[in-house]
Amino acid sequence: MRRIISILMENEPGALSRVVGLFSQRGYNIETLTVAPTEDKTLSRLTLTTFGDDRQIERITKNLNKLIEVVKLVDLTEGAHIERELMLCKVKATGAQRAEVKRTVDIFRGQIVDVTSSVYTVQLAGTSDKLDAFIGTIGDAQVLEVVRTGVSGIARGEKVLSI
Amino acid sequence: MEKLSGAEMVVRALQDEGVEIIFGYPGGAVLHIYDALFQQDKVQHILVRHEQAATHAADGYARATGKPGVVLVTSGPGATNAVTGIATAYMDSIPMVVLSGQVRSDWIGDDAFQETDMVGICRPIVKHSFSVRNVEDIPEMVKKAFYIATTGRPGPVLIDIPKDKTSPLVKLPYEYPKKVKMRSYSPVARGHSGQIRKAVDEMMKARRPVIYAGGGVILGEGSEHLTKLARLLNFPVTNTLMGLGAYPGSDKQFLGMLGMHGTYEANMVMHSSDLIVAVGARFDDRVTNHTQKFCPGATIIHIDVDPATISKNVRADVPIVGPVKQVLEDMVAMVEESAERPDEKALERWWQEIQGWREYHGLRYETNGDGPMKPQQVVEALYRATRGDAYVTSDVGQHQMFAAQFYKFDKPRRWINSGGLGTMGFGLPSAMGVQFAFPNATVACVTGEGSIQMNIQELSTCLQYGLPIKIININNQALGMVRQWQDMQYGGRHSQSYMDSLPDFVRLAEAYGHVGMRVDRIEDLDAAMEKAFSLKDRLVFMDIYVDPSEHVYPMHIADGAMRDMWLSKTERT
Numbered sequence: 214m215r216r217i218i219s220i221l222m223e224n225e226p227g228a229l230s231r232v233v234g235l236f237s238q239r240g241y242n243i244e245t246l247t248v249a250p251t252e253d254k255t256l257s258r259l260t261l262t263t264f265g266d267d268r269q270i271e272r273i274t275k276n277l278n279k280l281i282e283v284v285k286l287v288d289l290t291e292g293a294h295i296e297r298e299l300m301l302c303k304v305k306a307t308g309a310q311r312a313e314v315k316r317t318v319d320i321f322r323g324q325i326v327d328v329t330s331s332v333y334t335v336q337l338a339g340t341s342d343k344l345d346a347f348i349g350t351i352g353d354a355q356v357l358e359v360v361r362t363g364v365s366g367i368a369r370g371e372k373v374l375s376i
Numbered sequence: 377m378e379k380l381s382g383a384e385m386v387v388r389a390l391q392d393e394g395v396e397i398i399f400g401y402p403g404g405a406v407l408h409i410y411d412a413l414f415q416q417d418k419v420q421h422i423l424v425r426h427e428q429a430a431t432h433a434a435d436g437y438a439r440a441t442g443k444p445g446v447v448l449v450t451s452g453p454g455a456t457n458a459v460t461g462i463a464t465a466y467m468d469s470i471p472m473v474v475l476s477g478q479v480r481s482d483w484i485g486d487d488a489f490q491e492t493d494m495v496g497i498c499r500p501i502v503k504h505s506f507s508v509r510n511v512e513d514i515p516e517m518v519k520k521a522f523y524i525a526t527t528g529r530p531g532p533v534l535i536d537i538p539k540d541k542t543s544p545l546v547k548l549p550y551e552y553p554k555k556v557k558m559r560s561y562s563p564v565a566r567g568h569s570g571q572i573r574k575a576v577d578e579m580m581k582a583r584r585p586v587i588y589a590g591g592g593v594i595l596g597e598g599s600e601h602l603t604k605l606a607r608l609l610n611f612p613v614t615n616t617l618m619g620l621g622a623y624p625g626s627d628k629q630f631l632g633m634l635g636m637h638g639t640y641e642a643n644m645v646m647h648s649s650d651l652i653v654a655v656g657a658r659f660d661d662r663v664t665n666h667t668q669k670f671c672p673g674a675t676i677i678h679i680d681v682d683p684a685t686i687s688k689n690v691r692a693d694v695p696i697v698g699p700v701k702q703v704l705e706d707m708v709a710m711v712e713e714s715a716e717r718p719d720e721k722a723l724e725r726w727w728q729e730i731q732g733w734r735e736y737h738g739l740r741y742e743t744n745g746d747g748p749m750k751p752q753q754v755v756e757a758l759y760r761a762t763r764g765d766a767y768v769t770s771d772v773g774q775h776q777m778f779a780a781q782f783y784k785f786d787k788p789r790r791w792i793n794s795g796g797l798g799t800m801g802f803g804l805p806s807a808m809g810v811q812f813a814f815p816n817a818t819v820a821c822v823t824g825e826g827s828i829q830m831n832i833q834e835l836s837t838c839l840q841y842g843l844p845i846k847i848i849n850i851n852n853q854a855l856g857m858v859r860q861w862q863d864m865q866y867g868g869r870h871s872q873s874y875m876d877s878l879p880d881f882v883r884l885a886e887a888y889g890h891v892g893m894r895v896d897r898i899e900d901l902d903a904a905m906e907k908a909f910s911l912k913d914r915l916v917f918m919d920i921y922v923d924p925s926e927h928v929y930p931m932h933i934a935d936g937a938m939r940d941m942w943l944s945k946t947e948r949t
């Protein structure tokens with residue numbers, strides 16, 4: 214099952230490599246990973262997505278919690294949550310295709326953020342599924358380059374992850 | 377405020393932490409620190425002959441005293457030589473602080489002379505690591521390192537120190553913090569009282585209970601309360617290899633060690649139990665055999681400070697996250713206050729059944745009459761010669777298992793061996809650490825002719841510091857444990873397990889300035905042991921030739937249940 218694990222940790226060199234090490238040591242793959250400081254500059258928020266059964270995830274979260282720099286951790290997939298990923302994508306846009314691409318971008322509520330005579334650069338935010346769907350609709354043949362931030366997530370409602 | 381260089385800060389912080397002894401080896405990257413050490417006399421530095429030995433010595437010191445062991449090594453090869461010892465301490469949860477030198481910070485990452493990414497190498501084998509970036513951070517970093525190493529589930533902590541951060545030219549104000557507080561690290565201080573109550577209820581209901589106590593009881597100073605609880609309830613007790621001494625080995629409620637080479641009765645009791653009280657033990661694969669066949673009828677109470685060990689290998693029915701000492705103390709109090717007791721009749725029947733198992737096997741072995749002596753006889757002679765009251769360190773192999781089976785440890789911190797990593801070469805240097813901690817104590821190192829050669833250079837350190845260790849070399853002229861597996865699983869094909877061209881250990885010991893003794897015949901053994909242990913201020917190397925064909929039994933049958941064992945070369949359960 215796909216999981217979104219969100220971690221609040223000390224913003225210190227070395228912290229990230231310890232988190233990643235726990236996964237690679239066990240041969241678990243990290244699908245996506247994002248990390249940036251929070252409103253408190255001494256803390257970073259790290260969000261990662263991975264696949265695993267309950268037992269694997271329990272083991273990995275217990276071991277993540279043991280890392281000295283990890284302050285708090287939550288498996289967002291255990292409750293209602295919002296997830297978003299940002300994508301920048303260069304799409305071939307010539308002739309009749311220009312209008313077609315523009316329409317698709319509008320349907321997906323994306324924005325064209327850069328334009329040349331033959332290329333649109335599209336910005337799109339949403340769940341990972343939505344980004345996949347956009348690429349699927351445009352078609353691999355039209356897509357020149359894709360860059361995705363990886364998933365960020367937050368719990369719905371009053372629940373907060375803070376110290 | 378007083379101003380100190382980084383090197384002086386390191387040494388002063390050790391003093392302020394109460395460190396009396398450190399084990400190390402000098403080199404370019406740590407010369408400033410060595411110079412600061414030279415100019416004081418509160419912290420004694422022990423010069424080993426190989427950095428691996430420094431870590432094992434610090435480790436032995438820690439295991440014997442409960443205080444953290446401290447190591448100082450230079451960058452590059454000095455640091456990498458220490459890696460095996462750090463991993464050894466990590467696997468057995470031993471508190472240790474390792475200071476490693478590093479190249480100048482502006483050279484890091486450029487393949488500078490004697491540069492290795494020690495923090496990177498050690499990431500999976502330390503509880504935590506630090507790298508000094510600012511000189512002024514040193515006091516707090518040292519304080520945190522000791523705090524992390526010694527609290528919660530103990531473990532080694534590394535501080536990597538670039539040479540420029542110890543320069544005598546930069547002096548900054550020094551103050552050692554009185555306390556540390558870390559928002560991201562707070563080991564559990566108390567077990568949940570509701571869970572403890574639940575566990576006590578289960579104990580009262582039990583008809584076939586057993587206490588399975590591990591190294592955590594020793595690490596967490598819980599032996600006294602464990603013994604009290606077991607006696608109050610009249611429960612049988614078994615110890616892991618790491619837990620030996622946590623419960624008195626000669627007590628009638630003691631079943632011996634459990635697991636792969638555990639006693640017949642301990643493994644039978646575990647398998648047939650209806651309640652297992654696991655205390656500071658981590659359900660290691662050397663204990664459980666196949667986890668799916670593990671103790672089918674047992675309810676499991678698991679007490680451990682580290683939540684990650686609970687339900688890791690075997691699911692716990694009553695998990696208790698907390699320090700053994702407090703949890704056991706609360707349990708004792710609850711039992712004492714309660715009028716309830718487990719069903720006496722049921723327990724009596726349980727003890728009768730246990731008695732049957734004890735009589736059926738115990739730790740039988742056959743002697744050879746006039747032929748070569750058996751390794752078990754050597755350990756029994758050691759037990760007699762030391763009146764069961766020595767510190768015994770061990771290397772890794774058959775001799776280790778025989779020592780664990782046949783030396784009865786009545787006190788915690790007396791049995792010192794590498795269980796989790798199984799590091800050959802651990803025995804002699806760890807014995808040095810013990811002897812430094814207790815200069816007047818009897819310290820014996822049980823070893824094999826394979827293992828002893830992995831750190832034999834330390835005989836020189838022993839001479840320099842006058843350490844009167846007694847080395848009991850159980851010489852079976854083979855890598856016996858490997859050979860046993862080859863006998864049992866590889867059709868007797870002894871691939872590379874034969875120790876050819878052995879040195880004359882007696883002359884070797886003498887060349888190092890010690891006393892050497894060789895024993896070949898059983899009738900000489902006791903007298904030789906008495907003689908060796910009467911030489912109170914000399915290191916004696918006893919080279920004792922034993923039957924090379926002996927195996928360690930009982931031995932779990934791979935992938936079976938706990939009760940599935942080989943009991944000798946021909947008998948199985």
Ligand SMILES: Cc1cc2nc3c(=O)[nH]c(=O)nc-3n(C[C@H](O)[C@H](O)[C@H](O)COP(=O)(O)OP(=O)(O)OC[C@H]3O[C@@H](n4cnc5c(N)ncnc54)[C@H](O)[C@@H]3O)c2cc1C
Pocket residue numbers: 467468469528529530589590591592593595596597615616617618619633634635636637638655656657658659660662663679680681682685698699700701772773794795796797798799857
């Ligand atoms: C050749 C060989 C053969 C072996 N055969 C056997 C065998 O037959 N039987 C056997 O038992 N072992 C055997 N071992 C050892 C085995 O590999 C493990 O090292 C051992 O079983 C682990 O012991 P333990 O469960 O007591 O845990 P330890 O490694 O001692 O771990 C201690 C546990 O206690 C916890 N703890 C620490 N401090 C506290 C505290 N204050 N409060 C609460 N909990 C705490 C820790 O979190 C940890 O879970 C063998 C090793 C070798 C090399």
Ligand SMILES: Cc1ncc(C[n+]2csc(CCOP(=O)(O)OP(=O)(O)O)c2C)c(N)n1
Pocket residue numbers: 771772773774775776798799800801823824825826827828850852854855856857858
């Ligand atoms: C450093 C290291 N290398 C290899 C091993 C694998 N190993 C385990 S026991 C053993 C044989 C030990 O021989 P010896 O010290 O003579 O002890 P014996 O089993 O003969 O009593 C070996 C090679 C190990 N545990 N440690």
Ligand SMILES: [Mg+2]
Pocket residue numbers: 773824825826850851852853854855856
């Ligand atoms: Mg041998």
